[in-house]
Amino acid sequence: MRTAYVFAILFSALGVMLALIALAAPFGNTGVDGTLGAGLALLGSVATTMLIAIFIMSGLTRGWFIALNSLAMLAAFLTALAAFFLMQTLLAIAMVAAFLTMAFAFLRSNRRTT
Template sequence: MRDSGRQQDLSPGLFRSGSELFLQVPGWRVMQKQHLPAASLGVMGVLLALNAYAAPFGNTGVDGSIGALLAVIGAGTAALGAGLLVLGKLPHRLVWIAILVMVAVLTSLAAYFLMQFVLAGVMAAAALALILASLLDFRRGAI
């Protein structure tokens, strides 16, 4: 182990800063784990929206509709954006987070109008998770 100031390199790809352990993927910045809840909620939203659109378990009342397809696209965009925030591929800027919050809120609203209330709740929770993650970053001065 080598101590470089506040960081300790444990092995290629791993380092410790204070009490936290970080994974460094070559060519990527450090993973931003505070955005993991938003990414996982986004993936759940994609699965729920695909269920509403494709209706593999029976008639949902909106299967095959353009509104359900737009909910799939919105949930996919929110999941992809949050995933890119986790991987550090998007610039960690407030503008990107605000756009992703708006996408999640509008997808939640679309799901509400489609009467897919579980999807609406999951996407609203994803928007809230993005807001809370950015507030935590802002408090630490990382934005």
């Protein structure tokens, strides 16, 4: 298991919870409850979490690892951008934290598989 990515998956799981709160609006004060934008933010945070889980749990080659890491970083960035436009500040911060954590973990990884 790639321990450097544990914080990234925690931040993205926090993003899933915050996006679900924005979509379902149990507190009734989000302003975007039930909208397509909140649904897409939820989809993006779920995709980020699933991509991180896939490349943490499986033994991928270097090429697939780079591809999935790049897709997860792109999903986190775009979800943070969507959260910014939806004025969901905590969701945007969580997804930016997931993006930065993945970037730092990728830069310091020394994976030497074929």
